[in-house]
Amino acid sequence: MNVLVMNCGSSSVKYQLIDSTAQKKLAGGVVERIGMSGATLSNVRYDGDDIKIAGEIVDHTVAIEYILAMLLSRNHGVINDKSDIHAVGHRVVHGGETFSDSVLITQDVIRTLRDNIELAPLHNPHNLRGIEACNANLPGIPQVGVFDTAFHQGMPKKAYLYGIPYSLYSQYKIRRYGFHGTSHRYVALRAAQSMKRNPSDLKIVTCHLGNGCSMAAVDRGVSVDTTMGFTPLEGLLMGTRCGDLDPSVILFLMAKEGLTMNEATTLLNKHSGLQGISGISSDMREIITEMNNGDKKATWAFEVFCYRVKKYIGAYAAAMGGIDVMVFTGGIGENSKEVRKACCEGLQFIGIDVDDAINGSPDQEKNISKAGTSTAVLVVPTNEELVIALDTVEIVEKLQKH
Numbered sequence: 425m426n427v428l429v430m431n432c433g434s435s436s437v438k439y440q441l442i443d444s445t446a447q448k449k450l451a452g453g454v455v456e457r458i459g460m461s462g463a464t465l466s467n468v469r470y471d472g473d474d475i476k477i478a479g480e481i482v483d484h485t486v487a488i489e490y491i492l493a494m495l496l497s498r499n500h501g502v503i504n505d506k507s508d509i510h511a512v513g514h515r516v517v518h519g520g521e522t523f524s525d526s527v528l529i530t531q532d533v534i535r536t537l538r539d540n541i542e543l544a545p546l547h548n549p550h551n552l553r554g555i556e557a558c559n560a561n562l563p564g565i566p567q568v569g570v571f572d573t574a575f576h577q578g579m580p581k582k583a584y585l586y587g588i589p590y591s592l593y594s595q596y597k598i599r600r601y602g603f604h605g606t607s608h609r610y611v612a613l614r615a616a617q618s619m620k621r622n623p624s625d626l627k628i629v630t631c632h633l634g635n636g637c638s639m640a641a642v643d644r645g646v647s648v649d650t651t652m653g654f655t656p657l658e659g660l661l662m663g664t665r666c667g668d669l670d671p672s673v674i675l676f677l678m679a680k681e682g683l684t685m686n687e688a689t690t691l692l693n694k695h696s697g698l699q700g701i702s703g704i705s706s707d708m709r710e711i712i713t714e715m716n717n718g719d720k721k722a723t724w725a726f727e728v729f730c731y732r733v734k735k736y737i738g739a740y741a742a743a744m745g746g747i748d749v750m751v752f753t754g755g756i757g758e759n760s761k762e763v764r765k766a767c768c769e770g771l772q773f774i775g776i777d778v779d780d781a782i783n784g785s786p787d788q789e790k791n792i793s794k795a796g797t798s799t800a801v802l803v804v805p806t807n808e809e810l811v812i813a814l815d816t817v818e819i820v821e822k823l824q825k826h
């Protein structure tokens with residue numbers, strides 16, 4: 425089955441066409457600057473053919489028209505007819521408390537997603553726009569929603585309630601939701617598979633370290649705690665997001681500098697994290713380069729980043745009564761031996777000890793723990809698009825059987 429996987433943002437649409445049977449990416453790319461001048465579509469085909477075109481891409485519907493035209497194009501395409509797309513899988517950021525699994529998108533689901541817009545005002549409206557644009561361009565093709573929050577819906581109340589009046593949870597559903605669920609689910613499962621173990625026998629800590637960063641405690645297949653919260657702002661230090669912060673800091677700044685709500689949101693989401701501490705970059709590669717050049721602020725940014733990961737490893741070991749497997753994934757987790765080493769340093773007391781030679785090896789998927797240690801430390805490249813494609817196929821096949 426060919427599944428078009430879509431990830432719709434405010435001004436961008438990322439896509440991949442995946443042959444789910446062969447688990448192969450046929451083509452993928454991104455439309456950028458939707459609704460602005462200088463909009464472009466960049467596409468890479470499975471054989472490496474790549475092309476970038478400019479166009480007047482005024483909204484998500486036009487973006488999807490461009491994507492379909494590219495997939496069908498004589499010179500750069502991979503399919504002959506729209507009907508070669510058998511289903512569409514959408515990454516949807518927030519499923520609230522309603523969705524603990526991927527779902528077939530129906531009018532009811534669309535209504536519920538609209539009701540959840542308040543929970544994810546920066547993301548869900550664009551996801552909805554993408555769904556509507558696919559309805560218009562690919563009528564009759566089944567669409568499935570795969571939620572970033574779904575995997576964490578198994579968290580117990582003690583992990584998701586905040587210490588604020590319970591009535592605010594009842595009224596506004598203010599609680600920890602957690603994000604990156606598709607990635608945490610995928611790498612936990614792959615880690616268990618690669619160790620030839622059943623996930624239901626393992627206590628796994630997954631670290632998704634990319635531009636956004638989060639960790640999850642996956643206890644026998646269930647995410648029982650995670651670092652991101654009501655929004656993706658909580659928890660680890662990230663490229664430009666602050667992560668854990670005393671809420672009074674915001675109140676203090678609002679009073680002291682007269683920050684508006686929008687300014688505070690921008691400060692914490694766009695000007696904090698690695699970028700904020702270092703004043704250099706949100707990109708871990710540049711932070712490490714400048715740290716190696718002796719820059720103090722880059723060093724502090726690196727240290728805060730790794731210390732927080734280490735602190736949560738300890739917290740999740742306590743939450744689960746031990747750890748059998750640690751997994752690193754995401755652009756930083758997959759590529760930075762320096763970050764992996766620093767996050768695991770001094771954790772021999774819980775059986776975590778990294779082998780420097782294997783940690784530095786170029787292999788993509790590997791077990792970097794020293795022989796004889798009780799906790800395996802794995803590097804597993806994430807593949808959220810594949811999970812979305814496979815979930816989509818599972819749901820569509822069930823539908824066809826009925």
Ligand code: ADP
Pocket residue numbers: 633634635636663706707708709710754755756759760
């Ligand atoms: P996103 O969260 O947007 O999907 P990625 O998972 O691609 O992002 O992660 C982007 C991050 O990965 C950036 O901070 C980048 O610096 C980092 N990264 C990529 N390659 C390396 C590397 N070799 N060493 C350190 N960091 C890396």
